[in-house]
Amino acid sequence: xxxxxxxxxKSLLTNPYILFWSILFIEFWxxxxxxxxxxxxxxxxxxxxxYTATAYGNLLMLSLSGxxxxxxxxxxxxxxxxxxxxxxxxxxxxxxxxxxxxxxxxALLAISAVMFISVTGVFFARFxxxxxxVDAVGLVFSIFxxxxxxxxxxxxxxxxxxxxxxxxxxxxxxxxPLILAFTAYASLWIDFGNITYFSPFxxxxxxxxxxxxxxxxxxxxxxxxxxxxxxxVSLAIGSLVAxxxxxxxxxxxxxxxxxxxxxxxxxxx
Amino acid sequence: MILSQxxxxxxxxRQEPVLKGVSGNFKNKALILGPNxxxxxxxxxxICALTNITSGKILIDERSVEDFYAASGVLSANFQxxxxxxxxxxxxxxxxxxxxxxxDSGLAFEMIKDFGIDLGFLKKRKLSELSSGxxxxxxxxxxxxxxxKHVLLDEPFEELDPAKKGRMxxxxxxxxxxxxxxxxxxxxLKNLQNWExxxxxxxxxxxxxxxxxxxxxxxxxxxxxxxxxxxxxxxxMVSLVKGKGKGTLLTSLENLDRIYELAExx
Numbered sequence: 001x002x003x004x005x006x007x008x009x010k011s012l013l014t015n016p017y018i019l020f021w022s023i024l025f026i027e028f029w030x031x032x033x034x035x036x037x038x039x040x041x042x043x044x045x046x047x048x049x050x051y052t053a054t055a056y057g058n059l060l061m062l063s064l065s066g067x068x069x070x071x072x073x074x075x076x077x078x079x080x081x082x083x084x085x086x087x088x089x090x091x092x093x094x095x096x097x098x099x100x101x102x103x104x105x106x107a108l109l110a111i112s113a114v115m116f117i118s119v120t121g122v123f124f125a126r127f128x129x130x131x132x133x134v135d136a137v138g139l140v141f142s143i144f145x146x147x148x149x150x151x152x153x154x155x156x157x158x159x160x161x162x163x164x165x166x167x168x169x170x171x172x173x174x175x176x177p178l179i180l181a182f183t184a185y186a187s188l189w190i191d192f193g194n195i196t197y198f199s200p201f202x203x204x205x206x207x208x209x210x211x212x213x214x215x216x217x218x219x220x221x222x223x224x225x226x227x228x229x230x231x232x233v234s235l236a237i238g239s240l241v242a243x244x245x246x247x248x249x250x251x252x253x254x255x256x257x258x259x260x261x262x263x264x265x266x267x268x269x
Numbered sequence: 270m271i272l273s274q275x276x277x278x279x280x281x282x283r284q285e286p287v288l289k290g291v292s293g294n295f296k297n298k299a300l301i302l303g304p305n306x307x308x309x310x311x312x313x314x315x316i317c318a319l320t321n322i323t324s325g326k327i328l329i330d331e332r333s334v335e336d337f338y339a340a341s342g343v344l345s346a347n348f349q350x351x352x353x354x355x356x357x358x359x360x361x362x363x364x365x366x367x368x369x370x371x372x373d374s375g376l377a378f379e380m381i382k383d384f385g386i387d388l389g390f391l392k393k394r395k396l397s398e399l400s401s402g403x404x405x406x407x408x409x410x411x412x413x414x415x416x417x418k419h420v421l422l423d424e425p426f427e428e429l430d431p432a433k434k435g436r437m438x439x440x441x442x443x444x445x446x447x448x449x450x451x452x453x454x455x456x457x458l459k460n461l462q463n464w465e466x467x468x469x470x471x472x473x474x475x476x477x478x479x480x481x482x483x484x485x486x487x488x489x490x491x492x493x494x495x496x497x498x499x500x501x502x503x504x505x506m507v508s509l510v511k512g513k514g515k516g517t518l519l520t521s522l523e524n525l526d527r528i529y530e531l532a533e534x535x
Binding site for chain 2: 002003007010011074077078080081083086088089256259262
């Protein structure tokens with residue numbers, strides 16, 4: 001391992017954009033979930049647990065997607081450097097990916113932990129109940145899978161912009177994970193059915209929900225009463241793993257191909 | 270050794286190439302002199318594999334640049350854009366890059382201090398927050414401190430005052446390795462004895478000549494039969510000839526941008 005790992009983790013954890021979009025902005029939604037959306041929830045432990053699981057899954061997805069916007073854009077701005085260091089320093093493309101992934105995961109897991117503490121604390125203040133996940137190890141596993149996918153997606157989008165030499169689309173592309181995450185957020189009111197398995201964002205929510213509450217989540221209509229079809233959690237985990245693996249393999253290939261985009265080129269477009 | 274063979278680089282499809290069949294063999298220390306916009310920086314970017322090569326190839330120690338990965342100690346460059354891996358302060362950045370390349374951070378800091386930049390200042394500033402001259406010094410110090418066998422220095426004298434230019438020349442002469450410097454300034458020729466000199470005009474590379482040959486060389490706006498070198502500038506043939514006291518001394522030009530004025534008869 002090189003100094004890059006620690007320095008990148010520190011840089012991400014102190015990045016003001018990540019702190020704003022992944023924590024402060026989402027804190028607003030934590031309060032909304034607790035004090036506005038949660039008004040109809042009976043103060044019964046099981047009901048609060050399921051509601052908390054829904055809130056945590058959805059807010060975590062939004063929070064991680066927010067962080068991925070900053071990770072993607074910082075990678076875009078340093079793309080020439082990435083090319084240079086992977087060719088002419090001891091940081092091979094694979095080692096770079098490994099260290100960048102590890103440092104990003106450290107930052108994303110730290111954000112997930114802050115979100116967990118925040119949701120638990122605010123929901124305790126609102127409902128008077130401390131709701132802990134049914135399967136804490138499973139929840140950590142699901143958070144890890146979610147962060148891995150989000151990281152792989154951010155990297156893939158960024159490398160695609162560079163390879164296609166399309167810095168004009170950089171802003172839109174870097175916000176794509178957040179846009180897709182908000183689309184998946186619509187499952188609170190819409191039943192996505194089998195599309196859930198193809199949408200990694202819905203899979204993140206489903207897997208978190210499952211390990212938090214101990215129940216299989218519905219494929220949608222979380223906030224609407226009535227009959228709901230349930231997610232096959234194993235299938236959702238399989239989908240998330242497949243997405244992460246495919247994107248990481250593509251990232252290794254693209255990293256060797258890309259030559260970087262100059263900062264001036266990004267600014268002038 | 271860096272070998273360039275019939276190199277063409279085009280940035281966009283259907284655009285005129287920036288480099289047009291550049292061939293050259295760089296074994297020791299060499300200057301590439303050329304006016305602004307002649308393709309010098311693009312040539313260095315191509316050697317670093319930071320830009321697409323349309324055709325031709327570049328070999329470093331007989332290996333294509335495309336094949337190098339994790340090749341620490343082979344090549345370093347002073348482009349600011351390659352030192353933006355992290356947005357940390359300059360002090361940490363120097364430590365990071367010298368760690369990644371098994372270089373010598375002490376050497377970089379020593380050189381930076383030699384140019385009057387305080388290390389405490391570097392701990393408070395990011396690279397993008399330095400002045401252009403300070404940025405050039407830091408990036409050049411980093412390129413030299415990475416202890417690579419081949420070093421590419423793009424305009425290392427730009428934005429430096431005369432005293433600092435002199436100090437930079439001293440550091441370049443002391444470096445043990447293949448050093449390629451591109452610049453449009455001709456004043457420094459007399460300080461770089463034993464260096465080879467190439468010229469780059471409108472995407473074409475000419476040379477090499479030795480510095481000693483150039484010190485007394487004159488520019489003639491005709492195709493001289495006994496020319497040391499013939500260059501094509503604005504579709505006109507310009508010859509570099511041994512000094513006969515008739516033409517303009519090459520070293521009397523402040524920089525090579527002036528050659529266009531001479532070609533146009535100004």
